[in-house]
Amino acid sequence: NPVEWKVQEQDFFVKTYPFILGADVAGYVEDVGEGVTHVQKGQRVMGYCIGLGVNDPAFGGFQLYPTLFASLVCPIPDSLSFDEAAVAPLAMTTAAVNLYHRSHLGLPLPSLNPQPSGKAILVWGGSSSVGSTAIQLSVASGLEVISTASKLNHSLVKSVGATTVLDYKSPTIVQDVVSVLSGRELVGIFDAISEPESMRPVSEILDQVGSHKVGLVVPPTIELSKNFIPTLSLAFEILNNDESKVLNHIWQEFLPESIRRGSFQLQPPPVIVGKGLGDIQQGLDKLRSGVSGQKFIVHV
Structure with a gap:
């Protein structure tokens, strides 16, 4: 995930060293703790490793036997490969915090049978993993989704539910978005990229459409419009006791059932970039150089 190379480069979130990064995993359950009943030893699962959130490297994903909270583990069917499943956990959790926690956008929880709002x-x-997940969750919450992507990825973004996809590389992207938003009731913005190249146009858009909350996945590093109300969407906030309803609904109800039905697309497509723990850094370096419409996977 981009957050992993950004943590390496910018040194945020990590409080003690040495530390083990890694958030997305899929594989077989090696063992379960006392009281865990929804998964069993030997079962196929995917899960979110919350090491950065609890400041404990045992919960980092870049190791052979990571420890996970049972509440952040979801059984997967035999029809879903581990590679496909590993695309989703961090993206799902990050998007859920941004969309549904009351301190963020506070949207209605997603439904398997949503009604347009x-x-x-x-x-x-x-086209990013977080972005494509946020689109699908938003649609499941009854929202119309306007999104941005390179022209190469427009079909992918539309396939997960966006009604309008605009080319973020266009010199007129700000006005293009403002025109599409005209006449629509905007509940907020989710910047799944959260880099200066995305925050600047979003800030300019808000200068024209007014103040709104903007979900970010890393802290802002540039000066923003006064209409840009940033909310930092940290996946590990999913354990916030005041928002337990979101955790339970997403991980224990919506996600497993939507995967079972095949109604939730795990996007973007996984690309295998290595085998073994030694290849993880190589994958992060490739990710840092710029990737579009792909999710890097390393087999360990």
Whole structure:
């Protein structure tokens, strides 16, 4: 995930060293703790490793036997490969915190049978794993989704539910987005990229459409419009006791059932970039150089 190379480069979140990064895992359960009943030893699962959130390297994903909270583990069917499953955990959790926690956008929880609300959301960076997940969750919450992506990835972003996809590389992208949003009730913006190259146009858009909350996945590093109300969407906030309803609904109800039905697309497609723990850094370096519409996977 981009957050992993950004943590390496910018040294945020990690409080003690040495530390083990890694958030997305899929594989067989090696053992379960006392009281765990929804998964069993030997079962196929995917899970979110919350090491950065609890400041404990035992919960980092870049190791052979990571420890996970049972509440952040989801059984997967035999029809779903581990590579496909490993695309989703961090993206699902990050998007859920941004969309549903009351301190963020506070949207209605997603439904397997959503009803249109007549409201819209802008998801910047819809071809990323977090972006494509945020689009699907937003649609499941009854929202119309406007998104951005390179032209190469427009079909992917539309396939996960965006009604309008705009080219973020266009010199007129700000006005293009403003035009599409005209006449729509905007509930907020989710910047799934959260780099200066995405925050600047979002800030300019808000200068024209007014103040709104903007979900970010890393802290802002540039000066923003006064209309840009940043909310930092940290995946490990999912354990916030005041928001336990979101955790339970997403990980124990919506995610397993939507995967079982095949109604939730795990996007973007996984690309195997190595085998063994020694290849993880190589994958992060490739990710740092710029990747679009792909999710890097390393087999360990």
